[in-house]
Amino acid sequence: xxxxxxxxxxxxxxxxxxxxxxxxxxxxxxxxxxxxxxxxxxxxxxxxxxxxxxxxxxxxxxxxxxxxxxxxxxxxxxxxxxxxxxxxxxxxxxxxxxxxxxxxxxxxxxxxxxxxxxxxxxxxxxxxxxxxxxxxxxxxxxxxxxxxxxxxxxxxxxxxxxxxxxxxxxxxxxxxxxxxxxxxxxxxxxxxxxxxxxxxxxxxxxxxxxxxxxxxxxxxxxxxxxxxxxxxxxxxxxxxxxxxxxxxxxxxxxxxxxxxxxxxxxxxxxxxxxxxxxxxxxxxxxxxxxxxxxxxxxxxxxxxxxxxxxxxxxxxxxxxxxxxxxxxxxxxxxxxxxxxxxxxxxxxxxxxxxxxxxxxxxxxxxxxxxxxxxxxxxxxxxxxxxxxxxxxxxxxxxxxxxxxxxxxxxxxxxxxxxxxxxxxxxxxxxxxxxxxxxxxxxxxxxxxxxxxxxxxxxxxxxxxxxxxxxxxxxxxxxxxxxxxxxxxxxxxxxxxxxxxxxxxxxxxxxxxxxxxxxxxxxxxxxxxxxxxxxxxxxxxxxxxxxxxxxxxxxxxxxxxxxxxxxxxxxxxxxxx
Amino acid sequence: xxxxxxxxxxxxxxxxxxxxxxxxxxxxxxxxxxxxxxxxxxxxxxxxxxxxxxxxxxxxxxxxxxxxxxxxxxxxxxxxxxxxxxxxxxxxxxxxxxxxxxxxxxxxxxxxxxxxxxxxxxxxxxxxxxxxxxxxxxxxxxxxxxxxxxxxxxxxxxxxxxxxxxxxxxxxxxxxxxxxxxxxxxxxxxxxxxxxxxxxxxxxxxxxxxxxxxxxxxxxxxxxxxxxxxxxxxxxxxxxxxxxxxxxxxxxxxxxxxxxxxxxxxxxxxxxxxxxxxxxxxxxxxxxxxxxxxxxxxxxxxxxxxxxxxxxxxxxxxxxxxxxxxxxxxxxxxxxxxxxxxxxxxxxxxxxxxxxxxxxxxxxxx
Numbered sequence: 028x029x030x031x032x033x034x035x036x037x038x039x040x041x042x043x044x045x046x047x048x049x050x051x052x053x054x055x056x057x058x059x060x061x062x063x064x065x066x067x068x069x070x071x072x073x074x075x076x077x078x079x080x081x082x083x084x085x086x087x088x089x090x091x092x093x094x095x096x097x098x099x100x101x102x103x104x105x106x107x108x109x110x111x112x113x114x115x116x117x118x119x120x121x122x123x124x125x126x127x128x129x130x131x132x133x134x135x136x137x138x139x140x141x142x143x144x145x146x147x148x149x150x151x152x153x154x155x156x157x158x159x160x161x162x163x164x165x166x167x168x169x170x171x172x173x174x175x176x177x178x179x180x181x182x183x184x185x186x187x188x189x190x191x192x193x194x195x196x197x198x199x200x201x202x203x204x205x206x207x208x209x210x211x212x213x214x215x216x217x218x219x220x221x222x223x224x225x226x227x228x229x230x231x232x233x234x235x236x237x238x239x240x241x242x243x244x245x246x247x248x249x250x251x252x253x254x255x256x257x258x259x260x261x262x263x264x265x266x267x268x269x270x271x272x273x274x275x276x277x278x279x280x281x282x283x284x285x286x287x288x289x290x291x292x293x294x295x296x297x298x299x300x301x302x303x304x305x306x307x308x309x310x311x312x313x314x315x316x317x318x319x320x321x322x323x324x325x326x327x328x329x330x331x332x333x334x335x336x337x338x339x340x341x342x343x344x345x346x347x348x349x350x351x352x353x354x355x356x357x358x359x360x361x362x363x364x365x366x367x368x369x370x371x372x373x374x375x376x377x378x379x380x381x382x383x384x385x386x387x388x389x390x391x392x393x394x395x396x397x398x399x400x401x402x403x404x405x406x407x408x409x410x411x412x413x414x415x416x417x418x419x420x421x422x423x424x425x426x427x428x429x430x431x432x433x434x435x436x437x438x439x440x441x442x443x444x445x446x447x448x449x450x451x452x453x454x455x456x457x458x459x460x461x462x463x464x465x466x467x468x469x470x471x472x473x474x475x476x477x478x479x480x481x482x483x484x485x486x487x488x489x490x491x492x493x494x495x496x497x498x499x500x501x502x503x504x505x506x507x508x509x510x511x512x513x514x515x516x517x518x519x520x521x522x523x524x525x526x527x528x529x530x531x532x533x534x535x536x537x538x539x540x541x542x543x544x545x546x547x548x549x550x551x552x553x554x555x556x557x558x559x560x561x562x563x564x565x566x567x568x569x570x571x572x573x574x575x576x577x578x579x580x581x582x583x584x585x586x587x588x589x590x591x592x593x594x595x596x597x598x599x600x601x602x603x
Numbered sequence: 604x605x606x607x608x609x610x611x612x613x614x615x616x617x618x619x620x621x622x623x624x625x626x627x628x629x630x631x632x633x634x635x636x637x638x639x640x641x642x643x644x645x646x647x648x649x650x651x652x653x654x655x656x657x658x659x660x661x662x663x664x665x666x667x668x669x670x671x672x673x674x675x676x677x678x679x680x681x682x683x684x685x686x687x688x689x690x691x692x693x694x695x696x697x698x699x700x701x702x703x704x705x706x707x708x709x710x711x712x713x714x715x716x717x718x719x720x721x722x723x724x725x726x727x728x729x730x731x732x733x734x735x736x737x738x739x740x741x742x743x744x745x746x747x748x749x750x751x752x753x754x755x756x757x758x759x760x761x762x763x764x765x766x767x768x769x770x771x772x773x774x775x776x777x778x779x780x781x782x783x784x785x786x787x788x789x790x791x792x793x794x795x796x797x798x799x800x801x802x803x804x805x806x807x808x809x810x811x812x813x814x815x816x817x818x819x820x821x822x823x824x825x826x827x828x829x830x831x832x833x834x835x836x837x838x839x840x841x842x843x844x845x846x847x848x849x850x851x852x853x854x855x856x857x858x859x860x861x862x863x864x865x866x867x868x869x870x871x872x873x874x875x876x877x878x879x880x881x882x883x884x885x886x887x888x889x890x891x892x893x894x895x896x897x898x899x900x901x902x903x904x905x906x907x908x909x910x911x912x913x914x915x916x917x918x919x920x921x922x923x924x925x926x927x928x929x930x931x932x933x934x935x936x937x938x939x940x941x942x943x944x945x946x947x948x949x950x951x952x953x954x955x956x957x958x959x960x961x962x963x964x965x966x967x968x969x
Contacts, residue, residue: 504658505697505757507684510715510764515685519714523701 052426052435058419059441062481066456067448070303073459074296090293094284095301099275106190106269107259107276113194114201115254119247121198122205125352130213132336134345141210146357148203149585151542152263153559154578155200157566158360160268161367161575163187163195169363172375188272197264199356201257205250212246231336249316256309259302260449262545266563277302278451278545285455285549296459299452307447361582367575388576398577400554401561404472406584408557409541412479413533419480420487421529424495425521429503439488446485450545453478458549472555478546483536490535494528534592541585604800605632605655605768610664612650624650626824627664632768632817635798637791641811642821643847648804649772651821655802656691656770657684669767685715690761691770694777696753698745704756705741708732711764731759734793751782758790762797769794769801775810787813808848812836820844840881842966845893852899852938853891855968861886869965872935877910878963890965898962899940901931901948902955911958917948931956 077085094100125144129137147155162170163185171183186192216239224238262278269279277298284295338345367373369384392398420442426432427439445453457478461469468474498521506516544559551560558581566574608629613621625647632638640648653659655666657673660681666674668689673682690711699707708728712719719727732738735755740748748756754774761769774790775783791814794801805811811818812832819829820843828835828844839845842853856871858880867880869892878892906912918930918937926941931954938956948954 499695499697501693501695501697502699504656504684505691505693505699505760506710506714507658508656508689508691508770509711509760510685511710512683512685512714515714519710520699524699 051422052430052432052438055419055423055426055438056441059423059438059484062477062484063441063444066453066460066481067303067444069460069463070296070299070452070456073292073456074300076293076296078293087293090297093291093294094280094297099280103275103277103280106274109190110193110197110265110269110276111255111258113190114197114258115251117194117198118201118205118254119251121202121352122250123209123247124348125202125206126209126213128345128349130210132338132342132345134338134342134349136346137349140349140353143353143357144206145203147200147360149538149582150200150360151544151559151562151578151581152200152261153267153542153544153562153566154364154581155360156196156264156267157562157571157574157578158364159192159196159199160187161363161373161571162359163192167373167375169375188268188274190274192272193264193268193274196268197258197261200263201254202356204257205254208246208250208253212243212250216242245316249313252309252313252316256306256313259309260306260451260545262451262548266544266548267566277305278449281451281455282548285458292455292459295455299449299455302449303447303452306449306452310447364575364578364582367572368579370572370575373571388573389580391573392576392580397556397561401556401558402580402584404475404551404555405541405558405581406588408472408475408479409537409588411476412483412540413537415476416480416483416487416536417491417529417533420484420491420532421495421525424488424491428492428495429500439492442484442488445481445483448482450482450543451549453482454546454549457546470552470555474550475547475555475557478550479540479543482543482546483539486536486539487532490528490532491525494525497528498524530592534589537588537592538585541588542581604634604636604669605638605802606665606667607631607651607655608665610651610654610666611662612647612654612659613662623824625654625661628821628824628826629664630819630826630829632800632802634800636816637794637801637803637814639803639805639811639815639818640821641805641808641818641847644806646821647824648806648821652770652772652802652804655768656689657682657687688767689770690764690766690768692754692757692761692772692774694773696757696774696777698748698753698756700744700746702745703741704732704737704743704745704748707745707756708760708763711760727763728759731763732756734762735759750778751786754778754786758793762799767800769799771801771803773805776805776807783810790814812848820847822847838879839893839964839966842891842893842969845964845966850896850939851893852896852936853893854936855889855891856965858884858886858888858890858965866960867965873913873933876958876963877960878965879961880965881967884965884967889968891968892958892963892965894938894958894963896928896939897926897941898959899931899938900957900959901929901940901942901946902957905955906957909957910960911963913956913958915954915956917950917952917954919950920948 072084074090075086075088077087077089125140128134129140129144150158160168162168165171165183165186165188168183168185168187171185174180174184175182187196220242221234221238224234229237259277262282265274265276265279266282268274269276270283275283281295281298281302284291284298366376368388369386370380371383371385371387374380374383423438423442427435448456457474458469461474468477502524503516503520506520511519542559543557544563547557547560548563551557556564558577562574562577562581565577609627610625610629611623611627612625614624615621628647628651630638640651642648650659654661654674655668661674661676663676664674665672665677668687671682671688672678672680673687674680699710702710705728708731709724712724712727729738729741732741735758737752737755737759740752745753745756754777757774771790775786778786787810794814803811803814812835815832817829818832818835819826820835821827822843828840830838835844836848839848845851845853854871854873854876856869856876858867859870859875860868861880861884865880865882867878867884869876869878869890871892876892884890902912913933915931915933915938918932919928921928922944927944927946929940929942929946929948931938931940933956940956942948
């Protein structure tokens with residue numbers, strides 16, 4: 028075939044040149060730059076600035092000096108490292124053991140443990156921390172009190188206000204994520220790889236060591252990495268347990284810089300830049316490692332029926348482990364919140380306490396304005412964020428994967444940026460942006476909407492592009508060849524086919540927005556307060572049983588959102 | 604009905620370099636004819652079809668469908684796909700999984716400029732479905748149909764608008780062998796009955812030979828030879844066509860003698876072979892003599908008074924059901940031949956090979 032010089036004008040995809048839809052990519056790029064790039068730019072700018080929103084810019088390195096050359100620098104670094112790596116390892120171990128028992132062995136009743144292992148996802152991180160404080164506090168924690176009473180111990184055996192305590196609480200909240208990732212890894216493993224090892228004469232242990240384990244290595248690395256980054260970015264446990272225990276990590280340092288009087292935005296920004304770089308490096312390693320792991324080709328997109336290991340009598344040990352996990356890690360936090368929500372003040376379960384149980388907390392909340400405002404804000408924000416994010420990402424994904432427009436990969440990259448930005452860093456950046464920006468939305472729920480949409484763009488992008496890639500190009504071309512214009516094709520063929528994927532993305536973003544904490548903690552004030560922030564402030568003020576009641580109502584609302592969604596989507600007729 | 608003039612399509616490949624997928628090709632499909640573009644993958648046949656459909660914009664040339672110019676680089680005309688009077692069947696069928704059979708076929712009537720009443724749509728859809736023997740399937744979900752049924756559904760959808768031109772992009776390649784054979788017959792019957800101008804793209808020579816009025820063999824973006832199936836098969840004008848259509852034996856040589864009537868003698872390693880000559884072959888030209896496996900006749904004893912008889916030895920004999928695939932070792936070449944069941948030989952048997960002169964063609968060696 029001859030190669031020739033290509034006329035410049037002919038390289039663009041032609042469909043869009045004929046349609047008003049050419050505007051869409053340009054607008055899309057502008058919106059993405061506004062959401063994902065501008066705040067980061069302001070953050071960098073602000074970290075080199077003498078004062079916030081000054082009349083003139085004065086360059087300084089003082090902020091970095093305050094952030095990284097103080098007496099706390101070393102301890103913060105060490106705490107963050109221990110917290111993140113400890114949580115990553117513990118979460119990974121728990122998730123992998125659960126996944127292995129339920130997917131690859133003959134442990135009794137393992138089928139029912141699969142949905143149970145995912146249940147903690149419904150528990151917001153703030154509530155997870157509060158529930159474990161109820162259980163493991165050295166002063167009044169139920170487990171400590173019981174164990175002391177049962178074994179006649181002098182001192183409480185557990186102290187949640189410690190680094191191991193933080194690691195434990197954060198880990199049990201993250202286990203469902205590790206569990207789902209490892210289940211996927213086990214499921215996509217071709218059993219014939221193990222079978223051929225056995226046919227070559229390897230016994231069970233040799234097969235595991237030389238084949239199964241080796242095949243899981245790349246997945247292990249990437250799961251550990253993503254857990255490490257997520258822990259580093261998290262603020263729930265560092266806020267509720269770390270700050271009272273005076274164990275500070277990067278996220279809490281940023282929060283404290285913002286919360287001291289007068290707020291030191293410059294130091295906050297400098298700290299945020301450091302955390303951002305760390306997190307971006309982790310994400311970069313992660314994407315690299317997942318690309319590398321494709322070489323192993325254990326994931327072919329086919330679902331296999333994995334081989335099951337016969338554990339013999341040991342299967343009861345596995346069953347015992349699963350039951351213990353279910354009772355102590357999944358059930359107990361819910362139970363303790365439920366119990367506490369009926370108490371007038373915090374008390375250990377006893378006959379005495381049972382007599383004091385009442386609905387007073389709920390009655391109080393019924394007439395408590397801030398609660399209803401926060402509830403309204405949270406529901407409004409969750410549904411709006413999910414809707415805006417899914418519309419935006421569907422259009423962007425369509426442009427990236429279908430339009431064949433030159434440079435559309437840039438949109439994909441822009442929409443991916445926020446995944447590297449920790450929630451609290453985004454909050455910091457948005458403060459710096461809207462304090463200086465002539466748009467008067469600081470302190471309203473609109474800045475939260477912008478923050479949430481930005482944060483969850485990558486998630487929306489993933490589901491939207493996944494479902495767009497599944498639509499065979501000929502399905503749209505067939506519509507065109509049948510006489511349908513661009514808009515008719517999009518409306519009658521593309522959109523209906525995308526609907527199941529978009530719906531799944533919508534509900535996911537709705538749930539995570541409803542429980543969002545680490546960005547809101549800097550941005551939600553006064554009127555714009557959301558439920559997670561209300562929980563945090565009231566817990567700090569010591570109204571712990573009312574907090575438990577709010578938590579229970581929050582969980583019920585989340586369940587209701589999911590239920591309503593499934594009802595509605597069922598009626599609309601979502602089918603694949 | 605379809606007129607294509609010096610059509611060129613360049614694909615971007617890297618920064619400023621393009622690859623000519625279609626290189627100034629021209630052809631005409633007469634009204635009511637079944638015209639096939641045949642060629643190996645990557646030869647530009649599908650690109651040509653997609654340019655005619657309007658799914659790709661060409662870089663040069665002219666396309667007219669049913670007398671109307673739909674593309675012209677000189678006049679800057681480009682009619683988008685949805686305004687062209689075409690029906691198209693895709694390789695993957697492209698049946699919309701979120702619609703019923705009825706809705707799939709009704710779609711072309713519900714979109715675009717012309718408006719139809721509900722009754723009219725119903726009548727036309729049922730008519731189209733009956734045409735492809737899918738009557739009674741209206742309310743099924745499209746995904747519940749088998750491969751062959753989806754194929755017919757795609758055909759009904761392409762025909763329901765009564766287009767001027769039907770475009771088919773390797774529509775049979777996803778079916779199993781048995782079904783493909785039946786669909787070949789049905790598709791041809793339907794086309795002959797409706798007398799719809801049809802452009803068919805395939806890499807399968809049997810599909811092309813059995814269904815077409817005219818075949819154009821394509822390679823590397825250009826049409827190598829155009830003609831009736833019989834011409835393409837019996838009188839290939841180049842080594843490529845001979846090789847691509849059916850299996851062929853080739854013996855290289857040099858033209859020793861040119862007779863007046865388009866015949867001559869070629870000197871080869873196996874001796875002199877009398878063969879048909881193309882007009883551009885002259886005395887001394889380097890050529891290859893091509894002969895089809897089914898044309899080669901084997902004899903136990905030397906047949907008296909025949910031309911082109913060579914001495915050989917049986918290499919392998921493979922029983923394939925319809926015939927025995929038998930290779931014969933000559934001095935320097937191995938010939939592939941098809942023999943009837945009755946011809947019983949064994950490896951190493953001495954045989955006499957007859958290459959009937961009227962079945963041998965000398966083509967220029969490229």
